[in-house]
Amino acid sequence: SSELTQPPSVSVSPGQTARITCSGDALPKQYSYWYQQRPGQAPVLMIFKDNERPSGIPERFSGSSSGTAVTLTISGVQAEDEADYYCQSVDSGGNSVTFGGGTRLTVL
């Protein structure tokens, strides 16, 4: 299966740590990627190859992988982090891209 499952929503208070999980059968074999999308804007790549950060992405964003699940962790959440977050990977055959359904992060 190439499906990726995310929780629809996560809420945290400013300064706390947010964790967004993504699960899928192909994740032990394929890298994961995370995107942030603010309303009315194009997505932005936040994490690639499970845990690497593109230049310009704050250090408070990190990624990890364990078995069939990957996690995006945002430490010291700020109000500006409120957005939708999507995980993405490739099917086990390496033939197509799949996105998770997205998680809305609300900063209380």
Place this chain on the structure above:
Amino acid sequence: QVRLVQSGTELRKPGASVKVSCKASGYTFSDYYIHWVRQAPGQGLEWMGIMNSSGGRKTYAQKFQGRVTMTGDTSTSTVYLEVSSLRSEDTAVYYCARDRALAPLFFGGMDVWGQGTTVTVSS
């Protein structure tokens, strides 16, 4: 800087076709693959396919095979997405996005995105 600039908003009737363009600048066009991704109103991201800069190599998502055509023009560093037999469910913002991996590799994540093109299908 590295940019992908897409064509403007489109309005089409059901059954018609639409062609969206995506012009690259700031990098060597032939060095990277391009993805097409769409997002229906209030919905998540949906991958449509991937192509190399010339359009000579491409893979379409199974859902769109037979209804989508991806082409490229290396002389203008522009790629195109054409969707035919439009229906109301095709109403969405369509994005092009550069694959992060250096060709011939791909599926390395999408590091640069166009601003999106809104396509509305309505009678």
